[in-house]
Amino acid sequence: MxxxxxxxxxxxxxVVTVTPGTAAAHPHRPRPVVFVHGSAGSAQQYQLQAKRFASNGYPAGLVEAHEYDSTFTLNTMDQVWAGLDARVERLLRTSGADRVDLVAHSLGTFVVQGYLTSSPARAARVAHYVNLDGRTATAPPGGVATLAIWGEGDPARTIAGATNVAFPDQSHTQTVTSVESFIQVYRFLTGHAPRTTRVVxxxxxxxxxxxxxxxxxxxxxxxxxxxxxxxxxxxxxxxxxxxxxxxxxxxxxxxxxxxxxxxxxxxxxxxxxxxxxxxxxxxxxxxxxxxxxxxxxxxxxxxxxxxxxxxxxxxxxxxxxxxxxxxxxxxxxxxxxxxxxxxxxxxxxxxxxxxxxxxxxxxxxxxxxxxxxxxxxxxxxxxxxxxxxxxxxxxxxxxxxxxxxxxxxxxxxxxxxxx
The missing domain is CATH 2.60.40.2200 (Immunoglobulin-like)
Structure with a gap:
C-alpha cells in the first residue's frame, strides 16, 4: 500500500509550477533593491520576489540581501550598518543608479529604521523604503518615502506619513513572499504595476x-x-x-x-x-x-x-x-x-x-x-x-x-x- x-x-x-509568460522590458532604469531579513532569517526569504522582479525586467543580481547574525553574537548593530554602507556604495558604483531601494522584514525593520535615522547622508542614498510587518514609526524613517505592509495582528499598526497596506489574512513571513505583497512593493518602487506576478x-x-x-x-x-x-x-x-x-x-x-x-x-x-x-x-x-x-x-x-x-x-x-x-x-x-x-x-x-x-x-x-x-x-x-x-x-x-x-x-x- x-x-x-x-x-x-x-x-x-x-512539481506544479507557474504558467510561462513574457517578461517586459523595464520602462525605467531600475534601482538596486536590498532586502534586510529579520530574526532567524536569511536571503532565502527573498528568493521568490527576486525572481518576480527579474521576470519584470530587473537585471539578474540587482536584487540583493544584506545578511547578519540576528542574535547579535557575531556582530553589533553598528557593524551591520557599516556593512550595509559598503553594500550600498558598491551597488551605486556598479549599477550607476542615483540611489538604492531598501526592503526590510520584522527585526530587519528595526535595523533599517535605525540606519535611516542615524545619518542624513545614509537616508539621502535611499529612494524608497519598504517596511514589512515590523516596527511602527511616527514618521517615515529618515524622511525616505515609505511603504508599510502589515499582516495579521494589531490592525492599528502604522507608520505615520507612509503608505500603509494591510493583509490581515497573511502571516508574518508570508508578507515577504506573497504575490499581493510583491504587487504593492513593485508599484511603490517603480510607479506602475508589474506586467506579471509569475516567475517567467x-x-x-x-x-x-x-x-x-x-x-x-x-x-x-x-x-x-x-x-x-x-x-x-x-x-x-x-x-x-x-x-x-x-x-x-x-x-x-x-x-x-x-x-x-x-x-x-x-x-x-x-x-x-x-x-x-x-x-x-x-x-x-x-x-x-x-x-x-x-x-x-x-x-x-x-x-x-x-x-x-x-x-x-x-x-x-x-x-x-x-x-x-x-x-x-x-x-x-x-x-x-x-x-x-x-x-x-x-x-x-x-x-x-x-x-x-x-x-x-x-x-x-x-x-x-x-x-x-x-x-x-x-x-x-x-x-x-x-x-x-x-x-x-x-x-x-x-x-x-x-x-x-x-x-x-x-x-x-x-x-x-x-x-
Missing part, C-alpha cells in the same frame, strides 16, 4: 549563493560543496560541480537547466553530509542559501540518528497552518494543531524518529524544537530505504508540489527540503 501511495504521489505532480521560466540559468551556519549567517568555514542534477524521482543523474567551502560560504555561479531539479551536498569532516533539495529554480537565482549548523551544535545536534531511519528538515517561507496547509511525508499527513498551529508561525520543520523506535507519534511536538522561533519538531519514522516522498498542498492556491528525495540514513546524512 505504501509503495502504491508513493507511486501515485510522484506520478500525480512532481528560463531554459538556461545560473545558480549562486552561500552555505551558512544558521541562524548566525556565518559562512561554512571548511568543507566541500557537491552539486548534482537529479532525475524526476530525485535520484542523482550527474555531478555538475564541486567546490571547496571557506570564508563566507559563497559558491557559484553554476550553469544549470531551469526546469531541472538539483541537490546541493555540504560535505564536512566529522559531520553528517547535509543534502539540500529544491523544486526547479526556473530562473537564474543568486540567493540560494544552504542553511546548516556546526558539527555537534545547534538543533542538528538534537536530531536522533540511526542506520534504519532518515531525518528531514522541511522549509517554506510561508507559515505552515495545520488544517489549511497539508504536508505529507511518505503519504502520511504530519501537520497537526499540536505541532503547527497558526499562532506558532512555523516555517521550519524537523522530522525524525524520536527514540529510534520505528513509530510515528504526532500527539505532541518535540519540545526542544517547538521552543524555537518559527520552528517545530515532530516524531516521524522515515525508513532509510528507497525514496522519501515529501509533498505539500498550499493554502489559498491549492498548488501541490511533490519532491521525492533519497532516504539517506540519519547516522551519516541529513536532508533539507525547500518548498
Amino acid at each position: 505504501m509503495r502504491r501511495t508513493l507511486g501515485l504521489l510522484v506520478a500525480a505532480a512532481l 521560466p528560463q531554459r538556461k540559468v545560473t545558480l549562486s549563493g552561500r552555505a551558512v551556519l544558521f541562524p548566525l549567517n556565518a559562512g561554512v568555514p571548511a568543507g566541500t560543496l557537491e552539486i548534482y542534477q537529479l532525475s524526476p524521482l530525485g535520484t542523482r543523474i550527474r555531478q555538475v560541480a564541486t567546490a571547496p567551502l571557506s570564508g563566507d560560504g559563497t559558491f557559484g555561479p553554476v550553469s544549470a537547466d531551469g526546469d531541472a531539479r538539483y541537490e546541493f551536498a555540504v560535505v564536512r569532516p566529522g559531520a553528517p553530509t547535509h543534502h539540500f533539495y529544491f523544486a526547479p529554480f526556473q530562473r537564474t537565482d543568486t540567493l540560494v542559501r544552504l542553511l546548516t549548523s556546526a558539527p555537534g551544535q545547534g538543533l542538528g545536534a538534537l536530531v536522533e540518528a540511526g542506520d534504519r531511519h532518515a531525518a528531514v528538515v522541511v522549509n517554506r517561507n510561508k507559515e505552515w497552518w495545520a488544517g489549511a496547509d497539508e504536508l505529507r511525508i511518505n503519504g502520511r499527513s504530519v501537520l497537526t494543531e499540536a505541532n503547527s498551529p497558526r499562532a506558532k508561525r512555523v516555517i521550519g520543520i524537523f522530522a525524525f524518529d524520536k527514540g529510534s523506535d520505528g513509530v510515528t507519534d504526532l500527539s505532541a511536538p518535540l519540545p526542544e524544537f517547538y521552543a524555537q522561533t518559527f520552528i517545530t519538531g515532530m516524531d516521524v519514522y522515515i525508513p532509510a530505504r528507497g525514496l522519501t516522498v515529501v509533498s505539500a498542498r498550499e493554502r489559498g492556491t491549492g498548488t501541490v508540489t511533490v519532491l521525492p528525495i533519497p532516504a539517506w540514513p540519519s547516522s551519516s546524512d541529513r536532508s533539507t527540503v525547500n518548498f
